[in-house]
Amino acid sequence: MADVMDIVIVASAFGMDAVRAQGHLKCAQASRRAGAAGFEVRRELFAGEAEAAPQRLRALGCAIAELGLWSVFSTPAALYTADGRLDAAALRLAFDEASALGARFVKLQLGGFVRDAAGAEIAEQTQDSNVRLVVENGQLAEGGSLTQFVGLFDALAREEHAHVLGMTFDIGNWAWRDVAPLEAAAQLAPHVEYIHCKTTMGEGARRFSAAPAADDTRFIAVLDRLPRDVPRGIEFPLDATRVEADAAHYVEWLAAV
Template sequence: MTEAVDVVIVASAFGMEAVRAGGHLKWAEATGRAGAAGFEVRRELFSDEADAAPPALRALGKRIAELGLWSVYSTPASLYTTDGKLNADALRVSVEEAIALGARFVKLQLGGFAAEANAAVIAEHMRCADVRLVVENGQLAEGGSLAQFVGLFDALAREGHADVLGMTFDIGNWAWRGVAPLDAAGPLAAHVEYIHCKTAVGEGARRFPAAPAAGDAQFAAVLDNLPRHVPRGIEFPFDASRIDTDAAHYVAWLAAA
């Protein structure tokens, strides 16, 4: 029998406006009801900047933990600036906020990484931090190319800090870059520590995230080529007319897929 894996529900799966209006805790409670193991807090969905202050994050993290969930802290900040330099300030702030929340992972976008990782500085920032740094492939050309991620992990190894961070592999986001996710899974699988699960429908600017079909052979093949033990995040929208039923269904399905 295949061992079940941890499933995380990303807050945005409940609808971005619903999260901004109702707050993260409401949807963390729905995540708990669905049987998930974790909940991803999205910084961009806070209704007020005060929600990102340490006392508010600590209070939210405490309530999430009381629900029996662990958390991911996701921020739209990029690890590298558009000119390829390490964005040390964004890293510091993101890590501090994630620590206040009590998150297991802090997730940033890659940004404009070019050649030098500045790995020693990243290692110093993470040295005493009880949270794991992961970077995600995004939908934009900057921070979303396969070559950038291959280059990043090569640079980290070259600079002597191969394990200083891991990757959030977003299966659906590769479609925005015209990359088959199975082609990306091979060279990046060794670095993947968290998976965002979704597919994409539509074309060009009219492309949207969607739930994988039960018989989607390509999606299943991608999962088969990524580490089995790492958590899987649901980042596709639930049906607003039956959120609890939809969430529970997809948690159970993805845990066993």
């Protein structure tokens, strides 16, 4: 029997156009009705930059909390620049915005990490915050390779800052890098604190995110290899003809599988 775990619905599951037209709060309300415990706010889905203003984020965060949900703040910003340096300004902005929202996690892309993790600098910027920093494996070569993530956590351990950040393990995104998710899970499971759940359909430029099938043994094997006490996020498109029923179905399924 599966452990009890929190299921998060990611705003993008409702569709980019729907989120921008209706706003994140409407999607959070639907997530609560579907039985989710958390909701992921996506900065790139704001209708305009004004939505990232501190007072707007605080209002949104309070409204989400009043629904009984906790939140994740996701930004497309990268933790490391293309030349491998820590992007301190991007990290600071992400934490400021996530703190205004009242988020439990702030999620960034990894970016161009090479060998120096700058763990001490990350620790200094994050030590007084209640927001937990996680980095996600992306779909691009930069910030999406298994070698980069193994190297990141090895570097943090060498720098004696192993616990300064965790990982968002996106099961589906490994397909864009031709990495078997089970292989990645075997190497990265100790660092995983949040899971993005999706599979993919198609190939190459025609590859796109999809909901896992109930009998997808490979997907279930990856979940079994990852920690069972971390939140699982629905990050695949919900059926637009029955959004809330579909959301409720996958909330129940992901909590039990």
